[in-house]
Amino acid sequence: MGEVMTENPVNQVLPHRKQMPSSIPNIDSLEGLGTDGTDEYSTMKKLQRHLEYIHLQEEYIKDEQRSLKRELVRAQEEIKRIQSVPLVIGQFMEAIDQNTGIVQSSTGSNYVVRILSTLDREKLKPSSSVALHRHSNSLVDILPPEADSSIAMLGADEKPDVTYADVGGLDMQKQEIREAVELPLTHFDLYKQIGIDPPRGVLLYGPPGTGKTMLVKAVANSTTANFIRVVGSEFVQKYLGEGPRMVRDVFRMARENSPAIIFIDEIDAIATKRFDAQTGADREVQRILLELLNQMDGFDQTSNVKVIMATNRADTLDPALLRPGRLDRKIEFPNLRDRRERRLIFTTIASRMSLAPEVDLDSLIVRNDPLSGAIIAAIMQEAGLRAVRKNRYNIIQVDLEDAYSSQVKGSQEKDKFDFYKSRLLAIVSPPSTRPPVVARPQQHTMADSNKRKERPRGDGDGRDSKKSKRGNGGKWQTPHQKAKIALRGSGHIEPGNSGIWATCAKNQEGRATEELKVMFDEACSPCAERFYGIKPNSEKEDDDEDDIEASIQKELAAMDSKKGETKLFSPVHLDIPCVLFFKTRSPIDPIDFVHKICEEIVANPGVRRMKYVNRLTPMTLMAKATEKGLEDLGRTVLGEHFNMVEQAVHEDDAKNETSEAKPNHSYAIRPSTRAHTAPLRRDYLIKSIASLISDVHKVDLTASDRIIVVEVYQSVCGMSVLGSDWETLKRYNIAELYKKDKLNETPSPKDEVSAQIATQFQAEL
Known part of the structure; x- marks a missing residue:
């Protein structure tokens, strides 16, 4: 869209205008006429004609003025129409000349556009917010900084209604934040008389729910300063440069509205430790941090602007932000x-609630469970909801006990041994003491007989599936169908399990499961007896059949265990192709069992028992795939083979226990995932496991003494420590072990390059 207003020349003749006379008599030519009194009539006529010309000229000028006014009104209406919503918010980059410039629209593109002639060029500065026409992108208006939606969102908030009396406990924290924030704003002369500078910024850190934000609101309420609250993630915008600009605007608003308090919550979103960023998003976050550091150095210590930051992870913040002079x-x-702190918070919250006279808050205060202010508030809130649910107007002790259990110890669960206890009493107690059982006949109605019978869906193992075209609704199965269902396995991988991962050929999961079942069934009789001293069930003695106590124990054990868990090996159904998992039960050791299988294959290469199974990976223990679960798993599994970090710390205090020290084995970490999306990343697995092991053990990716294998599948992860012959046995790849002629094969150049790359990657980590 070009220039909106068009200038019409003044002398342009329009249809509705009168034309200006072409010639007007000269008034100077009338001088001297009629001096002799002989031609007075002629002089009068000339004057009359001159007067007519003047009137005609006046009428023409008035008509031209009215036309220009109409054009001005139309031009003003056109400008208003152009400047009316919807317009696109952009950013002015630079001016090319008086009428054109470069702007950046909200879509991220740069345009060379026309600038409306009515705009003040002095107000048009780089990085200023402007309004662009939605079709032509012409610059039609200059917006104030407050008109930007992102800046308006960061405007000064209303003063909070939280006071210091509403914050229970936190006496030391209240005193420190008053000295750092409130006193410099209200009594700056105290610092000036002593000759010290007041603090610039304050960092509040601690676990969630401990009262950081609530105390900041109390500080803002007790002062007359403007309160600007912003979350750290709000600075991370879609386009480059928006985040640093918002940081500048926040500090500019604080200076313009001083005295002011800037509260940045969750500062760890933009102020983490700097590193070599590989993506544009990481570099943008680091630019935001640099701008924040610049702004905190830019304002004077004597200014009435104070910065408060809060985070739950103070250990991740950049050291440049934490140095004195900024925070x-x-x-x-x-x-x-501390019981005193708990009592203060309980009494502060309970003072606003209706409690029964018999309520004893001390019974909750003296407990040793770790609590925070938010948890205590949730306990009291839950107790009030339970009272409302029971249609009561006050809270009793039972409400507090139930609320404490639900918020601190989780939901109330029924004792899992209740059923077993009742079953045991039913077996042991005499028949005369058992409660009578009354059999009630089932009553049928006509409506029940007319209902359509619901057929069970699924294949009997808890997984829904479509009905087979050649099936019969699940009423019965052929022997082949039963065998096929039995091969699929059931259950889930749970923390605390141990087992064996197996990989197979594509679309051969059923046959691979059958092969493993055959091998494991054979191992459960002769091999289990030879390796672990386990006898088959048929050879067990039945001398204790008459023992009532032993029969009760058998009954309870049978009820406690699920189907398939009494076996030494039980398959687990997985939702990923080409991967199988078999749970193992004590006394089977997965590592020892797989190792003996591989040694047997090497000793007898001509006998091939498995055709579809490729690799076996033993897992000593499984745990939850979380940071805490991985740490506990590593301490449990690695503690038997390596010196852990806490052992190295107390090494000087335990010199007399040198017999418990582990050999200085070198190790290598081999992590892998069994699903497309894993909760723990590969680099995090390597760093976390390496941080648990003492520095006396060195990393060696080529010839390590111990191999730490980590497997992650969905919400669980497993770990095992293998010997140095893991590489010799082809990493327990059965398909490769059957090829005896390739056991002594020298490594290929590709493997050597891969090993070098892995060594370099591990060194960088």
Whole structure:
């Protein structure tokens, strides 16, 4: 869209205008006429004609003025129409000349556009917000900084209604934040008389729910300063440069509205430790941090602008932000383990609630469970909801006990031994003491007989499936169908299990499962007896059949165990192709069992028992795929083979226990995932496991003494420590072990290059 207003020349003749006379008599030519009194009539006529010309000229000028006014009104209406919504918000980059410039629209593209002639060029500066026409992208208006939606969102909030009396406990934290924030704003002369500078910024850190945000609101309420609250993630915008600009605008608004308090919550979203960023998003976050550091250095210490930051992870913040001069005070908010602090919070919250006279809050205060202010508030809130649910107007002790159990110890669960206890009493107690059982006949109605019978769906193992075209609704199965269902396995991989991962050929999961079942069944009789001293069930003695106590124990054990768990090996159904998992039960050791299988294959290469199974990977223990679960798993599994970090710390205090020290084995970490989406990344697995092992053990990816194998599948992860012959046995790849002629084959150049790359990658980590 070009220039909106078009200038019409003044002398342009329009149809509705009168034309200006072509010639007007000269008034100077009339001078001297009629001086002799002989031609007075002629002079009068000339004057009359001159007067007529003047009137005609006046009428023409008035008509031209009216036409210009109409054009001005139309032009103003056109400008208003152009400047009316919807317009696109953009950013002015630079001016090319008086009428054109370069702008950046909200879509991220740069345009060379026309600038409306009515705009003030002095107000048009780089990085200023402008309004662009939605079709032509012409610059039609200059917006104030407050008109930007992202900046308006960060405007000064209303003063919070939280006072210091509403914050229970936290006496030391209240005193420190008052000295750092409130006193410099209200009594700056105290610092000036002493000759010190007040703190610039304050960092509040601690676990979630400990009262950081609530205390900041109390500080803002007790002062007359403007309160600007922003979350750290709000600075991360879609386009480059928006985040640093928002940081500048926040500090500019604080200076313009001083005294002011800037509260940045969750500062760890933009202020983590800097690293070599590989993506544009990471580099943009680091630019935001640099701008924040620049702004905190830019304003004077004597200015009435104070910065408060809060985070749950203070250990991840950049050291440049934590140095004195930027964040001078660091206030910790720990979990409440002091009874006095708990009592203050309980009484503060309970003062606004209706409690029964018999309520004893001390019974909850003296407990040793780790609590925070948010958890205590949730306990009291839950107790009030339970009272409302029971249609009561006050809270009794039972409500508090139930709320405490639900919020701290989880939901109330029925004792899993209740059923077993009742079953045991039914077996042991005499028949005369058992409760009578009354059999009630089932009553049928006509409506029941008319209902359509619901047929069970699924294949009997808990998984829904479509009905087979040649099936019969699941009423019965042929022997082949029963065998096929039995091969599929059931159950789930749970923390605490041990087992064996197996890979197979594509679309051969059923045959591979059958092969493994045959091998494991053979191992459960002769091999299990030879390796672990386990006798088959048929050879067990039945001398204790008459023992009532032993029969009760058998009954309870049979009820406690699920189907398939009494076996030494039980398959688990997985939702990923080409991967199988078999749970193992004590005394079967997965590592020892797989190792003996591979040694047997090497000793007898001509006998091939498995055709579809490729690789076996033993797992000593499974745990939850979380940071805490991985740490506990590593300490449990690795503690038997390596010196852990805590052992190295207390090494000087335990010199007399040198017999418990582990040999200085070298190790290598081999992580892998069994699903497309894993909760733990590969680099995190390597770093976490390496951080648990003492530095006396060195990393060696080529000739290591121990191999740490980590497998992640959905929400569980497993770990095992294998010997140095893992590489010699082709990493327990059965398909490769059957090829005896390739056991002594030298490594290919490709494998050597891969080993070098892995060594370099591990060194960088």
